[in-house]
Structure formats: C-alpha cells, structure tokens
Amino acid sequence: MPSHETADPVFPILIGDIGGTNARFSILTDATAAPMELPNIRTAEFPTIDDAIRQDVFQKTDIRPRSAILAVAGPIQGDEIPLTNCPWVVRPKQMIAALGLEDVMVVNDFEAQALAIATLGEDDREALGPMNASPTASRVVLGPGTGLGVAGLVYAQGRWFPIPGEGGHVDIGPRSARDYAIFPHIETIEGRVAGEQILCGRGLVHLYTAICIADGVTPKFTDPKDVTEHAEAGSDAQAMETVDLFVTYLARLAGDLALIFMAKGGVFLAGGIPQKIMHALRQPQFRAAFEDKAPHTEMMKTISTFVVTHPRAALAGLAAYARAPSDFGLATRGRRWTTR
Numbered sequence: 012m013p014s015h016e017t018a019d020p021v022f023p024i025l026i027g028d029i030g031g032t033n034a035r036f037s038i039l040t041d042a043t044a045a046p047m048e049l050p051n052i053r054t055a056e057f058p059t060i061d062d063a064i065r066q067d068v069f070q071k072t073d074i075r076p077r078s079a080i081l082a083v084a085g086p087i088q089g090d091e092i093p094l095t096n097c098p099w100v101v102r103p104k105q106m107i108a109a110l111g112l113e114d115v116m117v118v119n120d121f122e123a124q125a126l127a128i129a130t131l132g133e134d135d136r137e138a139l140g141p142m143n144a145s146p147t148a149s150r151v152v153l154g155p156g157t158g159l160g161v162a163g164l165v166y167a168q169g170r171w172f173p174i175p176g177e178g179g180h181v182d183i184g185p186r187s188a189r190d191y192a193i194f195p196h197i198e199t200i201e202g203r204v205a206g207e208q209i210l211c212g213r214g215l216v217h218l219y220t221a222i223c224i225a226d227g228v229t230p231k232f233t234d235p236k237d238v239t240e241h242a243e244a245g246s247d248a249q250a251m252e253t254v255d256l257f258v259t260y261l262a263r264l265a266g267d268l269a270l271i272f273m274a275k276g277g278v279f280l281a282g283g284i285p286q287k288i289m290h291a292l293r294q295p296q297f298r299a300a301f302e303d304k305a306p307h308t309e310m311m312k313t314i315s316t317f318v319v320t321h322p323r324a325a326l327a328g329l330a331a332y333a334r335a336p337s338d339f340g341l342a343t344r345g346r347r348w349t350t351r
C-alpha cells in the first residue's frame with residue numbers, strides 16, 4: 012500500500028478539517044451533490060481521530076465513504092502524522108484497515124484554506140476596504156485560530172496551486188513607541204516573538220498580559236474569549252487595547268505577506284478569530300496598518316483584503332478539490348495512501 016500518484020479518489024468521499032480545537036466533517040456522495048454536513052466536534056472529546064469518525068460520522072449516516080481527504084494542522088511526513096496543538100495522530104494505513112476506506116489523502120489545513128479562497132463566492136467573504144482583486148492574480152490566506160496558519164495561492168497553466176508554508180512562525184517586531192513598551196513583556200518562544208506568540212487565541216492572551224504588565228495592572232483574563240468580549244463591551248481598557256493592537260499587528264503581517272506574494276488577487280483572513288472581532292477589523296486602522304508599507308504604500312492601496320465568512324471554508328475548499336482534482340495543482344506524492 013505505497014503512497015503514489017493514482018486515479019482520482021472515488022465517491023463517497025469523507026472530507027475533514029482537523030484543527031487544534033475543532034474537527035469538522037462532511038461527506039460528498041458524488042461530484043455534483045451538495046455535501047452532507049456533519050456537526051462540528053471538539054478534538055478533546057475523542058482519544059483518536061478514528062474514534063471520532065466511528066462515533067461521530069458513522070453513527071450519523073448509513074453512507075460509508077470509500078475515500079477520505081483530510082486537512083490537518085501540522086506537517087505531513089511519513090505514515091504517522093501528529094497534529095500540532097492536539098494529541099491526535101493521523102495514521103492513514105490504519106484508517107484504511109479499520110474504517111473500510113480505499114483511499115486517504117492528507118493535506119495541510121491552510122492548503123485547504125487556500126483551495127477555499129480559490130473557489131469561494133462573494134457571499135462567503137466580507138471586503139475590508141477597496142474591492143479590485145484581479146481574478147487570476149496571486150492570493151494569500153492567513154488565519155488566526157488555535158494557531159496561525161498561512162498559505163499562498165498561485166494561478167498557472169490554467170490551475171490554482173496552493174503554496175503551503177509555516178508563515179505563522181515569522182518574527183514580528185515592535186514599531187511604535189507603545190509597541191516598544193509592550194514587546195519586552197510578550198511571552199517568547201526560545202527568545203523569539205514569532206507571529207503565533209501574538210496572532211492566535213493564546214497570543215491574544217499573551218498580548219493582553221504584556222499590556223497589563225506595561226501598564227502596571229494585574230491581568231484578569233486568561234481566556235481569549237474574555238479579552239475580546241470585554242473589548243467589544245468597552246468594559247476593560249487593557250482588553251480594548253489588546254484587540255486594537257491585535258488588529259494592527261495582523262494587518263502588518265497581512266501586508267508583509269501581500270508584498271511577498273504580490274497578492275493582487277487579495278489577502279484573505281480565515282481562522283476562527285477574525286469573525287469574532289469583525290467590529291474591530293472594520294475600523295480604518297486595519298487598512299491603515301496594511302497599507303503602511305513604504306515605498307509600496309500606493310500599490311498596497313490597490314490590494315483588496317477580505318474576511319472569509321464561510322463557516323466551514325476549509326471543507327468547502329476540499330470539496331471543490333474532490334469534485335474536480337484537475338482544476339488544482341495539489342501534489343499527492345507522499346500524502347496519499349490507497350489500496351487501488
């Protein structure tokens with residue numbers, strides 16, 4: 012059962028988006044039918060992914076998938092794929108043996124987000140600022156959730172190519188006088204303020220704590236939800252500044268990624284957190300920080316930014332791929348296991 016290039020996966024296809032906190036599944040019965048959506052599950056509630064599929068997918072429908080395409084948060088190497096931020100390990104060979112599947116493909120979760128931004132319609136996104144994205148220019152997606160995912164998307168030879176990477180781990184540095192007061196107090200990873208130290212759920216709490224220390228007040232919140240809720244309610248000064256600065260730092264990184272990919276097709280914010288802070292993202296400071304990239308400020312003004320509002324965007328991206336694999340340049344070597 013070696014992994015190799017082979018014919019397209021056969022229907023029904025189980026598609027899954029396995030995040031650090033949540034796992035989402037749906038089943039595609041054929042290339043044209045709407046996906047059968049299954050309820051979100053929390054990864055912490057099941058010891059293994061196989062248990063989750065057995066108990067939460069197979070018990071909810073009589074349809075037995077023949078193939079699976081799974082997006083996971085973590086690097087895909089070898090036959091055992093551990094997830095970042097979650098104790099599950101995806102073992103495709105074992106899934107084939109134990110779940111009656113013929114074919115399992117595993118891709119990076121932000122590759123799936125990139126497939127989504129190639130295919131989502133206008134109802135599935137909200138523009139922040141001007142709308143002038145060129146249809147086949149390169150795009151970028153970045154998503155603060157349990158972690159911070161990043162991927163590019165390039166159009167070539169009539170197909171979309173997702174470019175996965177580890178862009179959530181680039182360095183983030185201080186710029187304003189206030190940043191310089193706060194940054195020394197941000198929790199580091201081996202001495203580094205990487206993107207994920209700030210721009211994700213636990214990063215929100217790191218930033219809030221650093222602001223409290225800079226202000227000489229005792230931090231009250233340890234859950235990112237409390238920080239965003241008190242910011243939205245206007246009931247805590249440090250929480251309000253946290254969300255303000257989170258938006259600014261997210262916009263700066265979004266701008267950096269737009270420069271790297273020359274993303275004239277648009278920069279898309281995915282992941283769970285942007286939708287929780289829409290009010291703050293709609294304020295002018297997001298675009299101001301995004302565009303503030305001398306000597307390229309004028310060019311940045313022409314690059315559109317969007318929040319992905321589709322609640323299951325990665326699944327939608329995987330479904331688009333499952334229906335028409337040849338529309339996408341997705342490499343399968345080393346990450347597809349099949350009995351055929």
Ligand SMILES: Nc1ncnc2c1ncn2[C@@H]1O[C@H](COP(=O)(O)OP(=O)(O)OP(=O)(O)O)[C@@H](O)[C@H]1O
Pocket residue numbers: 029030031032033084096120155156157158159160211212213215235236237239240282283284287
């Ligand atoms: N209201 C909120 N405000 C801010 N952060 C929140 C809120 N609700 C949940 N979070 C945080 O969002 C993160 C979960 O993000 P998301 O919903 O994208 O889940 P996920 O799919 O598991 O993420 P990932 O794919 O990055 O692992 C957690 O860190 C959680 O604490």
